[in-house]
Each structure stands twice: as structure tokens, then as C-alpha cells.
Amino acid sequence: MTLEEARAALMKLQQRQSAYRHAMDLIWYDGDTVAPKGTAANRAQSLAILSEEAYHLSTGAETVALLEFLDERKPELNPRERRMVELLLKDVRRLQKIPLDEYSAHERLIVEAGDVWERAKAASDFAAFQPYLERLFADAKRFAGYCAPEKDPYDYWLNEFEEGLDRARCDEFFATLRAHVVPLLAKVQEKEQLSNAMLLGHFPAADQERLARRLMALIGLDLEHVGLATTEHPFTASLGSHFDERITTHYYEDYLASSLYSVIHEGGHALYDTNSADDLAYTVLDGGVSMGVHESQSRFFENLLGRSRPFCEYLFPILEEIFPEQMAGHTAEELYRAVNRAEPGLIRTEADELTYPLHIMVRYELEKRVMAGELSVSELPGEWNRLYREYLGVEVPDDAHGVLQDIHWSGGDIGYFPSYAFGGAYGAQLLRRMRETVDVDAALRAGNFAPINRWLREHLWRHGCLYKPAELFERAAGEKFDPTAFTTYLEEKFGELYGIEQETFL
Amino acid sequence: MTLEEARAALMKLQQRQSAYRHAMDLIWYDGDTVAPKGTAANRAQSLAILSEEAYHLSTGAETVALLEFLDERKPELNPRERRMVELLLKDVRRLQKIPLDEYSAHERLIVEAGDVWERAKAASDFAAFQPYLERLFADAKRFAGYCAPEKDPYDYWLNEFEEGLDRARCDEFFATLRAHVVPLLAKVQEKEQLSNAMLLGHFPAADQERLARRLMALIGLDLEHVGLATTEHPFTASLGSHFDERITTHYYEDYLASSLYSVIHEGGHALYDTNSADDLAYTVLDGGVSMGVHESQSRFFENLLGRSRPFCEYLFPILEEIFPEQMAGHTAEELYRAVNRAEPGLIRTEADELTYPLHIMVRYELEKRVMAGELSVSELPGEWNRLYREYLGVEVPDDAHGVLQDIHWSGGDIGYFPSYAFGGAYGAQLLRRMRETVDVDAALRAGNFAPINRWLREHLWRHGCLYKPAELFERAAGEKFDPTAFTTYLEEKFGELYGIEQETFL
Structure with a gap:
């Protein structure tokens, strides 16, 4: 040869x-x-x-x-x-x-x-699912043992989803998050809650679908190559190459924000995948490099862009056009406040930016303990409910709204969740860096994603899997990972929204 | 070993x-x-x-x-x-x-x-499609040459779609059909046309979809294993085994009969496939044995059952329920007459039972001549239009309603069409045989497909591909193929519908 x-x-x-x-x-x-x-x-x-x-x-x-x-x-x-x-x-x-x-x-x-x-x-x-979940955890442990017998099995899987990740890094990261998020949330809860009433009502699925397709085009997706479908749990899939991408959403007719932000979230994944350099197609370098970087893009679009004030200013007239009755008498500023209502809840995918990391921490704790043999699968529902009480202060009424809510474990994806939290945190540093050369707020206010996407394409997307996640991130962010960029972002944003004095965080 | x-x-x-x-x-x-x-x-x-x-x-x-x-x-x-x-x-x-x-x-x-x-x-x-169609015909000829150099290439493909078929059998069969159908159609056209006005109007796609799912269940499909989707051109597909079957339809909001009968037609295919004996799954014996037998089942459900008077008596109240305004003032007998309006038209899939074989004959003639090198692909549109004028007496306004209407050639399926006509003809003999032991009319009048499906399952469906098409057919029909069963059926049915004296056919 x-x-x-x-x-x-x-x-x-x-x-x-x-x-x-x-x-x-x-x-x-x-x-x-x-x-x-x-x-x-x-x-x-x-x-x-x-x-x-x-x-x-x-x-x-x-x-x-x-x-x-x-x-x-x-x-x-x-x-x-x-x-x-x-x-x-x-x-x-x-x-x-x-x-x-x-x-x-x-x-x-x-x-x-x-x-x-x-x-x-x-x-x-849960009882119906338990024997399957037991086998899935058993497989995860056994496969980790085959592949890296020298490693802790949970560390093995964390590293599979995000190269370089292990329990030590997670523990440190989550400790930092907790140190900032928990007191901030406490301050928020002392204040008057933001109203999200304008997002509740009746929003026919067909109209939400029109909105979804409009949002997809708006954020820069090529609808000739990106499809939309409805599923129980939203996700994004590449089929064969980045030339065929699918996102899914779930329409709740009584709540507008759910599908709206799931489309922007999955749209962020799809932008990342479909903007791999075309000559990477049909190679292992095609598409996103890791779950963490992927989530950094999806959560970047969903939250750092999609839940920003300037984007809400652009979005509101579109909502007025599609839902004139429901939006009557409301304003863009009300929309901004409504989509940023920070309230501990039961469902991860519906969580606001502030409480979201707490949902991840519950899953991280539970996965870690089951993988270590400290917790049995049968004990998961009880522990899930206990941790939701402890971390979020909410009572889980049933397992559908508790331990059964996420699809991930059923697909054997154990060790995946922490990447969501890291991804969210990556975004704050990327945004800080992007602002050095792009007027992000002006672009969002004009609904013009071109300069934002150009920056992301140049620094992240086009590279596919060419660099390891940490290297890719550091090249784009211009610095090493620093979770305080994210906690500062949260403190500033929610401090302003809820009228909390900045000093209280010191 | x-x-x-x-x-x-x-x-x-x-x-x-x-x-x-x-x-x-x-x-x-x-x-x-x-x-x-x-x-x-x-x-x-x-x-x-x-x-x-x-x-x-x-x-x-x-x-x-x-x-x-x-x-x-x-x-x-x-x-x-x-x-x-x-x-x-x-x-x-x-x-x-x-x-x-x-x-x-x-x-x-x-x-x-x-x-x-x-x-x-x-x-x-057509010009955009022509180079592809040329390559498809060239492939068909070349592949036939590789596989059976001793055979005429079109004979090769006819036999691939229906074991035992060749030009000689087709010529004979179509000559018999022509000898009966052409004079019958002439008599029909002398009479007052049946009205299909009740099928025209506005029928929202969502309501038609409800009707489609109800029809699927009614004819005996297991909706846990048979899906419904919408496509440009209706079709049926088995995915992996007969445990996962999909049918598709196309909703025309201004015409009720199209989707209604395409669902029953594709439903017939799906009944045949999904009723293979379960232990044939994941073998080459799973599903229908040939295109001809397949079409015998689909056209059996669509026409011999679906366009029968007793089924229309059962169907009409369902249509009244779903489309109360559109059906107001009409009757089951009017429905029977409306769905059997025999009128030469442009579109095969919309054709009535009587003119349908003429559509097939056009395609058969054209395929035969292109495969024999007597006609070039570029001449197809002109010849198509000429034959529609000659056989059906209609003017083709454009290629979308002419040579481009069917999906088959684009998929390389050359030699497939004749099996539709044979399938239609098989059905008349099967029905005659079934009537010996099943009160078909009573079952249809009650919307009870169980005894009909039991007979078909026993004599045809469960066998999958175990027998050659002709053997399977003869075992079920209890006799050899005889196209006059079909022509007699047409003469009796349309004679009665249009008030034509039976003697005129002698």
C-alpha cells in the first residue's frame, strides 16, 4: 500500500x-x-x-x-x-x-x-423503566471497565462526552456555581417575581410551527438542509453528514416560551453542525467536537442571545404579528422580563438560566453515586425528589415530573448532563470575546445574525472536530476556561432584572 | 459446515x-x-x-x-x-x-x-428530467442484457415484476381488455354522466386525515404497526419487516375521493404485507410475492370492495359525521354513483375502474417501444399525448398532467405498470371465489372486514413469498387466470350503473 x-x-x-x-x-x-x-x-x-x-x-x-x-x-x-x-x-x-x-x-x-x-x-x-435503567447503568460500568480499567467508570464517561472532564473538575466547577447561584437565587426570591403571564394563554400549534420556521431562518439556518419535526423531547440529529440536519420541538399550546426557546436551542446545535467546512463531510471531523462545545452553542443561542434584551426587542413585533390577540397590550420589555423569570421548577428543559445549573447538579450527584455503587437504581426516585427539595426547594409530585423527565439515561447517555452546564458557562466567555469585534447588541436588535454567525463560523463551527474541545474553546475565547465569566454574567443580568444591588454578591 | x-x-x-x-x-x-x-x-x-x-x-x-x-x-x-x-x-x-x-x-x-x-x-x-430518464432506460436495457442476454430486455423486466409475464402475455391480455373496455366505455359515454358533485367542495386536510386513520382501522390495519404520512405520490413501504409498514397519501382539499381511495388502495398493500406469517419476518419470504399480486390486493380493497354499493352504504354515515355540511342532502346511493363515475381523464391514479386499464396500456406501449429502441426518450411526451388522445380521447395540457405524472420511471421501475392491470384483473376472480364461502356484501354493509380478511389471510397473505405468483393465485382462485372474469365484472357493474342492456356486450 x-x-x-x-x-x-x-x-x-x-x-x-x-x-x-x-x-x-x-x-x-x-x-x-x-x-x-x-x-x-x-x-x-x-x-x-x-x-x-x-x-x-x-x-x-x-x-x-x-x-x-x-x-x-x-x-x-x-x-x-x-x-x-x-x-x-x-x-x-x-x-x-x-x-x-x-x-x-x-x-x-x-x-x-x-x-x-x-x-x-x-x-x-418508574417501576416499568427500572429494570432497563439498571441494565443501562450496568452496561456503562462494564463498558468503562473494558475500555479504561485503570479509570473510575464515571470519570471514563465524563471524558467521553467532554474530553478532559472528570469528577474533580466537575466538583470544582459545580462548587463555584453553587457558591454564586444559590445566594443569587435567594436574593431573587426575596424580590417580587417577574410576570410571565403574556406567555400563558392559547397558542395554536400550527401558529407556533410558523413561528418556529421563521426563527430557524432568522438565526441563519438553511431550511433546504435543516428539517423540523415534533417529538416528546426536543433534539438535533445529523443524518449522514452536516448536509442533512434535523431539529425537533414540542408545542405546548398553553405556553409559548417552551417551543420558542427549544427551537432556538436546537437551532444553535444545528448551526454548529451544518457550518462544518464542507470538505469535512463524510469524515469523522464533520460536525460538533463534543457535547460541551455543542451545548455551548445551543445555550448561547437560547440564552445569551435569545433571552437578551435586544433580541426580545426584535422578537416582540414578530410575536405580535403571529399572535396579535395574545400580545395585545404587552411590550418588548415585558417579553424580556417574562422569558427571564427565575423560578425554581421541576423540569430541566423549562428552567431559566439561573436555576438551570441546579437541575444539572442533581443529575450529576445521582449519576456519580449510582456509578460509584453508593446508590441503587431503585433509590433514584426518592433521592431525586430529596435533592430537588434541597437544591431547588420544590416538591416533585410524580416521577414523570421527576426522575423520568429526561430521555438521556434511556439512551445510555450517562455522564452527558455535566456537559450542559459547562457548555452554558463556555458561552459567557465566548460572548465577552465576540463583543471585542462584533456589536452583538446592535445585531440582535436588528435581527441580523450574520456578524454573530460569521464570528462563530470563523472561530468555532468550521473546524468541526479538528481540535480537541479545550483547545478549540481556548482558541476562540482567547483564554482558559473561567467559570466566573458565567457567574458574573448571571449576577449582572439577574441583578439588573430583579433590582439587586451588585455589592451583595461580593 | x-x-x-x-x-x-x-x-x-x-x-x-x-x-x-x-x-x-x-x-x-x-x-x-x-x-x-x-x-x-x-x-x-x-x-x-x-x-x-x-x-x-x-x-x-x-x-x-x-x-x-x-x-x-x-x-x-x-x-x-x-x-x-x-x-x-x-x-x-x-x-x-x-x-x-x-x-x-x-x-x-x-x-x-x-x-x-x-x-x-x-x-x-420534461427537458429537466429527460437526461435522467435516458440514463434510467439505458440502465434497464444494459442490466437486462447482463442478467438475461438471451431474453428481450423488456420481457426480462416484465418477468422481474411478475414472474411469468412477458410481452406476448401482456399483448394478449390487453387485447382482451381493449375488446371489452373500449365498446363498454363508448356505451357509457352515450349515457348521461353520473354526478360526482358531492365529492367536490372544501374538505380540510386535517379532517381528511381523521377519515384516513378511521378507514385504516376499519379495513383491519393495526395502527401500532402501520403509519400514515403525506407525500406527492401515495405509496406503501415495509421497513425491515412486516412489523413496520407505512402508507402515504396526498390530500386534495377540493376533492374528497382522491385521498379516500388512495388510503384504501395503499391500505390493501399494507394488509397484504403485514399479514405475512410472523415467522417469515426477516427472511426473503416476508411480505408480498410480486407487484401483480400486490396490486391485486390494493385494487381489490380500493375498487372491488371500496367502490361497491354495500361499502358505500356503510361509508356514507361516516362521511356525514366528518363532513356534515358537505354531505347534507346526499345519500349512500349517490355516493356509490359518484365514486364510480366513469370518465376518461388525464391522471392514472385518479382514474375510475373502467378507464384505468387504458392508462396502463399507454404506459405499456411506450415502455415497450423505448425498450425496443423504436422510440427515443425525447419523443415520449409527444407519443404520450398522442396515445391519450387515441385511447382516452383527452388532450394533455402539459407534461405535469402527462408523461411526468408517475413516480415509477424516476425510480427505475420500468416494466412495473402492467402488473397494475393484471392485479386489477386477478381481483375479480378472487372475489368470485371468496363469495362461495363469505357473504361479502353483508360484511361490507356492516363495515365488518373480519371475514373478508380472514379469507385473504388464509389463502394469500400469510404465505408471503412461499409460492410463485401464478401458483399462489391459482391456489386462492381455484382456477387459472381468466381475464374475462374481470371484463364481466366491469360489464355488469357499469352496465347496471349506466343502465346499459347486457346484450349489447355479446
């Missing part, structure tokens, strides 16, 4: 892997969106087989020989090729350690668990 | 093939239903690769050795296994003859052609 042949084979390998990924992700997407309700076992059958086929492709002797051949010639490769080989070899090493039968059984399990979770959530029936 | 090991490997092979089929069919389904408009090239990329992977699986040395091993031990296999080996080997022999690069280029072509066709139809722009 010559180097040129190996280079071509490297691209072909990734194209094949992308096709399998397309197939499997689409089977998932279909199941979450339009598939008839009784078809989960059929999907599980196909996914188990396709994941086996993809496993053989990724770990086969021919693939390993190719990657090792290229790995030995690293100096002759360009930076992209080097990173491809590095990521592919990492994947091979991981897959080689997991027995094939366990790997495909796990693929089957997560389809079935997703189906059971959906029904269990609808019926608020 | 022991025989038992080979048997297990045979099942595993088919499961793997089913998973690839699931993936590819779902990518198609997604493209036709919800995918963003700009994503066809991305699907083409994945389909080309997945079809290559499936090709390697189906033609690989290991597979061929397995099938030949089993083929040599036929006497020791059960009938199902024998048929599996026969069908799989036939597929291998065919695939081995098509060069892989041409095979996967064709897969890519049909995705792109489907996309171009949709846009060309919308713009009534």
Missing part, C-alpha cells in the same frame, strides 16, 4: 462509516418522530445488526492495518488526516475492548429502553 | 439483508416524506454505499458457498428453506452479472432522478 492509496482508503473508510451512521441515526430519528408506536422491536433488530456491521467495518483487520500504517507515517500526513487517524484509532481501541455480543446487545437495549421510557414517563411508572 | 449450521447461517444472512433493506428503504421513505428539500445528494451518497455493502453481503464468497451448499441439499430442506435458497440464489446470479460500479451508480442515479422528477413535475419541465 502506498501512502496515496492509504489516504484514499482513509477517506473511503469514513464515507462507509458515515453511511452506517446515517442509517442508524435515521432509524432512531424515525422512531422518535413518525414511526408507529408498536415498531420498537423491529428497529432494535435492525440497529443491532447494523451496529454489528459497522463494528466489523471499524475494527476489522483491514481497517486496523490501514490506520496503523497511517499512524506510523504521521509526519507525512496533514493536520486533518492526523486528527482523523487519531480519532479513528481511539474508536478502534475502544471497540476492540467491548465484546461484540455485548456491544450489539447494548444497541438493542437502548432502543427498547427508549420505548419503555416513553411509555413509563407517560404513565409516571 | 453441518446442515444445522448452514440453516442457522441462512437465517442470519437474511436478517442482515433485512437490516440493510430497512436502512435503505427508510432513507427513501424519509426523502419522500419529511427530509428537507436540499438533501437528495446526501441520501444518494449513503444509498450508493449501503447498496454496495449489501451487494458484497449478498454476493460474497461466503454467501455463495452457503447457498450452494444448501442448494445441493435441497431434499433435506423444508419447503420454506428451499424457496429461500431458490430466491437468494436467483438474486446472487443476477447481482453477480451486474458490475458493482454500475450497480451502485444506478442506486445513486435513482435518488437523484427522484429529486429531479419531483421538481420537473412541479414545473412541468
Whole structure:
């Protein structure tokens, strides 16, 4: 094999892997969106087989020989090729350690668990989901043991979702957050609550869908390549490459803000994915680099941009146009205050910026303890409810509004949640940096996302997975991660909104 | 390899093939239903690769050795296994003859052609579609040459869609049909036309969708396993196995009958597929055996049952319930007459039972001549229009209502259309046979499809692909194919509807 042949084979390998990924992700997407309700076992059958086929492709002797051949010639490769080989070899090493039968059984399990979770959530029936969740945690522990026996299993998964993350970094980060958020929230609660009455009422789903498509175009998504569907739990998926992206939302007809901000949130994910450099398509470098950076983009659009005063000034007339009766007598400033009402609640995805990290901390605590064997899965609902009482001061009425609310665990994504909180915190530093060269407020006030997206494309999006998350972030932010940028942002924003003296935070 | 090991490997092979089929069919389904408009090239990329992977699986040395091993031990296999080996080997022999690069280029072509066709139809722009159609016909001829060099290429494809079919049988069948249908239609046109005014008006898509789901349940579909979506052109797809079936429809808000009967038509396909014996799932024997038998079921439900007087008696009160204003002052008998209005028109899928075969004959003539090199693709629009004038007496205003109306050619399905006409004709014999033991009219009048479906399940559906189409049909009908059963049915039905003396047909 010559180097040129190996280079071509490297691209072909990734194209094949992308096709399998397309197939499997689409089977998932279909199941979450339009598939008839009784078809989960059929999907599980196909996914188990396709994941086996993809496993053989990724770990086969021919693939390993190719990657090792290229790995030995690293100096002759360009930076992209080097990173491809590095990521592919990492994947091979991981897959080689997991027995094939366990790997495909796990693929089957997560389809079935997703189906059971959906029904269990609808019926608020944790007992129905518990045996699946037990198997999912068991798989997470066992797979971590196979892949990194020297590591704590939870540390292994934290690092999988966000390279460089472990419990020590999480503990430190969450301690900083708590030290700022808890007293700030206490001050907020002493004040008169902001009214969100204008967001409550009747907002027909069809009108919300019109708004959703308008928002998608407004923030800069290419609707020829980004689709919208409705699901129980909003998410974003790339199908095959960044040329086909889907976001989903859920319309609550009695509450406008939910779909509105979920569309902007998922839209942020989709902007990140679809703005990978086009020649990264069908390679492992295509799309977002990590869950943390991904969440930094989605939460950046949702909160730092979408819940800002200048954006609300632009958004309000659009809402007036689509919902003239519901908006009558209200103002943009009222909208700004309504979408920033900070109130401890039960549901993570509905949480405001201030209380959101507390929801993550609950999940982090619970995952950490179950993974360490300090807590059994059967004890999760009780502990969930206890921590919501302790951290957020709310009583969980049933498991549908408690431990069953999130889709993640049903998909085996244990160790994912902390990346949401890190992502949220990354955004504050990125915004600070962006403001040095972009008049962000003026752009938002004009509904002109072009200069914002240009900055993000230049510094983050186009690179795909070329750099490690921390390196990418530091290149864009111009400094190391510093959670106080985020806590300062919260203190300033909510201090102003609730009329709290800044000194009280010192 | 022991025989038992080979048997297990045979099942595993088919499961793997089913998973690839699931993936590819779902990518198609997604493209036709919800995918963003700009994503066809991305699907083409994945389909080309997945079809290559499936090709390697189906033609690989290991597979061929397995099938030949089993083929040599036929006497020791059960009938199902024998048929599996026969069908799989036939597929291998065919695939081995098509060069892989041409095979996967064709897969890519049909995705792109489907996309171009949709846009060309919308713009009534045949010139945009012509180069693709030329390549599709060229592929059809070349592939037929590879697979059966001794055969006429069009005969090859006719036989692929319906085992046993060739031009001679088609010519004879269509001559019989013409001899009966043309004079009958002439008599009908001398009479006063039946009114379909009650089907025209405003029928909101959302209400039609409610009706569609009700009809699906009514005819016996299991909605836990059969989904409904909207597309430009209605179709039915099995995804992975008969446990996940999808039908699609298109709502015209100004015309009720279109979606109503397309749902019953596609519902017939779905009933056939989903009633394969469950232990045929994930084998090549799962689902309908041929296009002809498939169309016999869809057209059976659409026309022989769905457009019958007793079914209209049951259906009318449902329409009254969903469309009270539009149905006010009308009767079930008027509905029966409205849905059986026989009138030469432009659009095949909107055609009545009587003129439908004429639409097929146009397509058959044209395919036959293009495949024989007697007609160029560029001449198709002109010849299409000329034949519509000759056979149906209508003027084609533009290609969207002419040569561009059907999806089939864009998918490379050349030789498919005749199976519609044969399927329609099969149904009349099946109904005659069914009436010997089932009181079909009483069942329809009561909206009770159970005894009808029980008969079809017993005699047709459960067998999947176990028997060849002709054998399956003859077992069910209790006699050989006889097109006069169909022409007699038409003469009796339309004779009565239009008050034509029966003797005039002698």
C-alpha cells in the first residue's frame, strides 16, 4: 500500500462509516418522530445488526492495518488526516475492548429502553423503566471497565462526552456555581417575581410551527438542509453528514416560551453542525467536537442571545404579528422580563438560566453515586425528589415530573448532563470575546445574525472536530476556561432584572 | 459446515439483508416524506454505499458457498428453506452479472432522478428530467442484457415484476381488455354522466386525515404497526419487516375521493404485507410475492370492495359525521354513483375502474417501444399525448398532467405498470371465489372486514413469498387466470350503473 492509496482508503473508510451512521441515526430519528408506536422491536433488530456491521467495518483487520500504517507515517500526513487517524484509532481501541455480543446487545437495549421510557414517563411508572435503567447503568460500568480499567467508570464517561472532564473538575466547577447561584437565587426570591403571564394563554400549534420556521431562518439556518419535526423531547440529529440536519420541538399550546426557546436551542446545535467546512463531510471531523462545545452553542443561542434584551426587542413585533390577540397590550420589555423569570421548577428543559445549573447538579450527584455503587437504581426516585427539595426547594409530585423527565439515561447517555452546564458557562466567555469585534447588541436588535454567525463560523463551527474541545474553546475565547465569566454574567443580568444591588454578591 | 449450521447461517444472512433493506428503504421513505428539500445528494451518497455493502453481503464468497451448499441439499430442506435458497440464489446470479460500479451508480442515479422528477413535475419541465430518464432506460436495457442476454430486455423486466409475464402475455391480455373496455366505455359515454358533485367542495386536510386513520382501522390495519404520512405520490413501504409498514397519501382539499381511495388502495398493500406469517419476518419470504399480486390486493380493497354499493352504504354515515355540511342532502346511493363515475381523464391514479386499464396500456406501449429502441426518450411526451388522445380521447395540457405524472420511471421501475392491470384483473376472480364461502356484501354493509380478511389471510397473505405468483393465485382462485372474469365484472357493474342492456356486450 502506498501512502496515496492509504489516504484514499482513509477517506473511503469514513464515507462507509458515515453511511452506517446515517442509517442508524435515521432509524432512531424515525422512531422518535413518525414511526408507529408498536415498531420498537423491529428497529432494535435492525440497529443491532447494523451496529454489528459497522463494528466489523471499524475494527476489522483491514481497517486496523490501514490506520496503523497511517499512524506510523504521521509526519507525512496533514493536520486533518492526523486528527482523523487519531480519532479513528481511539474508536478502534475502544471497540476492540467491548465484546461484540455485548456491544450489539447494548444497541438493542437502548432502543427498547427508549420505548419503555416513553411509555413509563407517560404513565409516571418508574417501576416499568427500572429494570432497563439498571441494565443501562450496568452496561456503562462494564463498558468503562473494558475500555479504561485503570479509570473510575464515571470519570471514563465524563471524558467521553467532554474530553478532559472528570469528577474533580466537575466538583470544582459545580462548587463555584453553587457558591454564586444559590445566594443569587435567594436574593431573587426575596424580590417580587417577574410576570410571565403574556406567555400563558392559547397558542395554536400550527401558529407556533410558523413561528418556529421563521426563527430557524432568522438565526441563519438553511431550511433546504435543516428539517423540523415534533417529538416528546426536543433534539438535533445529523443524518449522514452536516448536509442533512434535523431539529425537533414540542408545542405546548398553553405556553409559548417552551417551543420558542427549544427551537432556538436546537437551532444553535444545528448551526454548529451544518457550518462544518464542507470538505469535512463524510469524515469523522464533520460536525460538533463534543457535547460541551455543542451545548455551548445551543445555550448561547437560547440564552445569551435569545433571552437578551435586544433580541426580545426584535422578537416582540414578530410575536405580535403571529399572535396579535395574545400580545395585545404587552411590550418588548415585558417579553424580556417574562422569558427571564427565575423560578425554581421541576423540569430541566423549562428552567431559566439561573436555576438551570441546579437541575444539572442533581443529575450529576445521582449519576456519580449510582456509578460509584453508593446508590441503587431503585433509590433514584426518592433521592431525586430529596435533592430537588434541597437544591431547588420544590416538591416533585410524580416521577414523570421527576426522575423520568429526561430521555438521556434511556439512551445510555450517562455522564452527558455535566456537559450542559459547562457548555452554558463556555458561552459567557465566548460572548465577552465576540463583543471585542462584533456589536452583538446592535445585531440582535436588528435581527441580523450574520456578524454573530460569521464570528462563530470563523472561530468555532468550521473546524468541526479538528481540535480537541479545550483547545478549540481556548482558541476562540482567547483564554482558559473561567467559570466566573458565567457567574458574573448571571449576577449582572439577574441583578439588573430583579433590582439587586451588585455589592451583595461580593 | 453441518446442515444445522448452514440453516442457522441462512437465517442470519437474511436478517442482515433485512437490516440493510430497512436502512435503505427508510432513507427513501424519509426523502419522500419529511427530509428537507436540499438533501437528495446526501441520501444518494449513503444509498450508493449501503447498496454496495449489501451487494458484497449478498454476493460474497461466503454467501455463495452457503447457498450452494444448501442448494445441493435441497431434499433435506423444508419447503420454506428451499424457496429461500431458490430466491437468494436467483438474486446472487443476477447481482453477480451486474458490475458493482454500475450497480451502485444506478442506486445513486435513482435518488437523484427522484429529486429531479419531483421538481420537473412541479414545473412541468420534461427537458429537466429527460437526461435522467435516458440514463434510467439505458440502465434497464444494459442490466437486462447482463442478467438475461438471451431474453428481450423488456420481457426480462416484465418477468422481474411478475414472474411469468412477458410481452406476448401482456399483448394478449390487453387485447382482451381493449375488446371489452373500449365498446363498454363508448356505451357509457352515450349515457348521461353520473354526478360526482358531492365529492367536490372544501374538505380540510386535517379532517381528511381523521377519515384516513378511521378507514385504516376499519379495513383491519393495526395502527401500532402501520403509519400514515403525506407525500406527492401515495405509496406503501415495509421497513425491515412486516412489523413496520407505512402508507402515504396526498390530500386534495377540493376533492374528497382522491385521498379516500388512495388510503384504501395503499391500505390493501399494507394488509397484504403485514399479514405475512410472523415467522417469515426477516427472511426473503416476508411480505408480498410480486407487484401483480400486490396490486391485486390494493385494487381489490380500493375498487372491488371500496367502490361497491354495500361499502358505500356503510361509508356514507361516516362521511356525514366528518363532513356534515358537505354531505347534507346526499345519500349512500349517490355516493356509490359518484365514486364510480366513469370518465376518461388525464391522471392514472385518479382514474375510475373502467378507464384505468387504458392508462396502463399507454404506459405499456411506450415502455415497450423505448425498450425496443423504436422510440427515443425525447419523443415520449409527444407519443404520450398522442396515445391519450387515441385511447382516452383527452388532450394533455402539459407534461405535469402527462408523461411526468408517475413516480415509477424516476425510480427505475420500468416494466412495473402492467402488473397494475393484471392485479386489477386477478381481483375479480378472487372475489368470485371468496363469495362461495363469505357473504361479502353483508360484511361490507356492516363495515365488518373480519371475514373478508380472514379469507385473504388464509389463502394469500400469510404465505408471503412461499409460492410463485401464478401458483399462489391459482391456489386462492381455484382456477387459472381468466381475464374475462374481470371484463364481466366491469360489464355488469357499469352496465347496471349506466343502465346499459347486457346484450349489447355479446
